Amino acid sequence: MPIMIACVLAAVSSSAWAANGNRRDKDRGCSNQTLDGDYGLTIEGLLDIPGTGIQVRGVVLQHYDGNGHITQVDHVVVGGMPPSEEWRPGSGTYTVNTDCTGKATLTIPSSPAPPLVVYFVVDRQGKTIRQVVEGNAIIATGKKVE
DSSP states (O other): OHHHHHHHHHHHHHHHHHHHHHHHHHHHOOOGGGSEEEEEEEEEEEEEETTEEEEEEEEEEEEEESSSEEEEEEEEEETTBOOSSSSEEEEEEEEEOTTSEEEEEEEOTTOOSOOEEEEEEEEGGGTEEEEEETTSEEEEEEEEOO
16 A cells, blocks of 8 residues: 555656646747747748739748847749749848747838738747738748758
8 A cells, every 4th residue: 555655646746747847848938039040931822812812932031130020031923923023122020929929010112012911830949930921821831040
């Protein structure tokens, strides 16, 4: 009986220790500082224009400063047509939530369109990012350039 009690106590304390360890990892979470540096992404999807869906493919290099500011250049092919600018610059702001989700607003000076709103998920302690453009079926996935 004493051995059985000792085993139960060891199992309970091990479970509590593991739960506390997991809680600490979750408490650390993410912040704007999680995204810091350059990220190379691939863009794919459909541009949602009423009555049609135009294929979009491209690449983007985004730079996050760790303080909520983002700059980027992209090369996006829309409907098989090359872009008018080889590398189109943009800039904006971003916010990373503690649960590693976030939102960015990007302005592309050469585009007459309103700023892009992008929702994202940060993974692998800031090494990967997955994005979706609000109002379109366009996604981007990428990883930190090291």
